[in-house]
Amino acid sequence: xxxxxxxxxxIAENSISAGASRIVISVRExxxxxxxxxxxxxxxxxxxxxxxxxxxxxxxxxxxxxKVGLGIPLLKQAAEACNGxxxxxxxxxxxxxxxAKFQHSHIDRMPLGNLEDTFITLLLSTPTVNWVFKYxxxxxxxxxxxxxxxxxxxxxxxxxxxxxxxxxxTITNGISNVRNITTKEGVVYANH
Amino acid sequence: xxxxxxxxxxxxxREEAQKVKELRDxxxxxxxxxxxxxxxxxxxxxxxxxxxLTFIEEHHLPDIILRQTGNIGLxxxxxxxxxxxPGAETVTYGKVxxxxxxxxxxxxxxxxxIVHEFRIEA
Numbered sequence: 154x155x156x157x158x159x160x161x162x163x164i165a166e167n168s169i170s171a172g173a174s175r176i177v178i179s180v181r182e183x184x185x186x187x188x189x190x191x192x193x194x195x196x197x198x199x200x201x202x203x204x205x206x207x208x209x210x211x212x213x214x215x216x217x218x219x220k221v222g223l224g225i226p227l228l229k230q231a232a233e234a235c236n237g238x239x240x241x242x243x244x245x246x247x248x249x250x251x252x253a254k255f256q257h258s259h260i261d262r263m264p265l266g267n268l269e270d271t272f273i274t275l276l277l278s279t280p281t282v283n284w285v286f287k288y289x290x291x292x293x294x295x296x297x298x299x300x301x302x303x304x305x306x307x308x309x310x311x312x313x314x315x316x317x318x319x320x321x322x323t324i325t326n327g328i329s330n331v332r333n334i335t336t337k338e339g340v341v342y343a344n345h
Numbered sequence: 346x347x348x349x350x351x352x353x354x355x356x357x358x359r360e361e362a363q364k365v366k367e368l369r370d371x372x373x374x375x376x377x378x379x380x381x382x383x384x385x386x387x388x389x390x391x392x393x394x395x396x397x398l399t400f401i402e403e404h405h406l407p408d409i410i411l412r413q414t415g416n417i418g419l420x421x422x423x424x425x426x427x428x429x430x431p432g433a434e435t436v437t438y439g440k441v442x443x444x445x446x447x448x449x450x451x452x453x454x455x456x457x458x459i460v461h462e463f464r465i466e467a
Contacts, residue, residue, distance in 0.1 A: 270395050279412075314402040315358060319348075
């Protein structure tokens with residue numbers, strides 16, 4: 154996988170498989186502390202400590218014993234290669250929270266990539282989940298909770314072309330605004 | 346219909362859609378399913394799905410249900426796209442690039458002709 158946003162898509166897929174009705178994805182770029190944080194938390198069925206260990210290990214299990222693919226070990230390895238880490242907190246019946254941290258400026262850190270498309274894809278292709286997206290760039294934050302949209306939509310499908318356009322614009326503009334405000338304030342960072 | 350800029354616009358759109366829906370007969374909706382497991386995503390499923398969304402948006406296609414699913418389980422064929430026209434059987438396409446997705450949308454979803462060269466056995 155060549156983008157962190159594709160990893161996010163993959164991790165979110167696990168949350169969907171876990172039957173979550175609410176999934177929160179949060180991305181934080183902190184160029185002052187030189188950190189990049191990814192977090193996916195859900196209220197799905199959760200995992201036992203034993204299971205958590207298994208999904209973190211790429212070798213022990215096969216697809217027949219768990220529904221989770223190689224995605225988590227791959228992301229863990231990527232984070233650790235960039236002076237970071239990956240943690241997985243889970244409780245059966247409550248949900249799961251995955252956190253990954255990277256050194257932002259690390260030469261091996263793969264690009265964040267197209268975060269907009271990851272958010273839009275998740276929201277429009279799995280409408281049954283309540284999605285919350287957070288993107289923080291230094292001290293500027295964009296937050297999108299789809300609850301209000303879905304209430305306004307009623308029976309209108311998310312795949313209505315006008316709705317697609319609206320949601321795409323809202324998310325794309327939201328993310329680029331956060332980045333632009335930070336840039337306009339004249340903060341320049343070596344690795345960006 | 347002008348571009349939607351606010352939640353209020355969205356509510357108005359919903360009311361309009363409600364009226365249209367009442368007028369239209371029950372012909373059912375076309376379903377499009379994209380496989381989004383780890384392998385699918387790594388093989389470009391997000392780009393393929395985005396292309397489908399863009400096509401729906403640009404061509405103002407009504408009555409389409411777009412869904413994603415985990416691994417469809419057709420090893421080596423990702424990204425996988427399935428098209429189910431109302432009353433028709435599921436047609437599965439393999440290794441669907443964004444360009445192929447556009448053709449599937451044009452030929453199959455809009456005109457109703459299966460694109461046999463992209464089809465795989467599911």
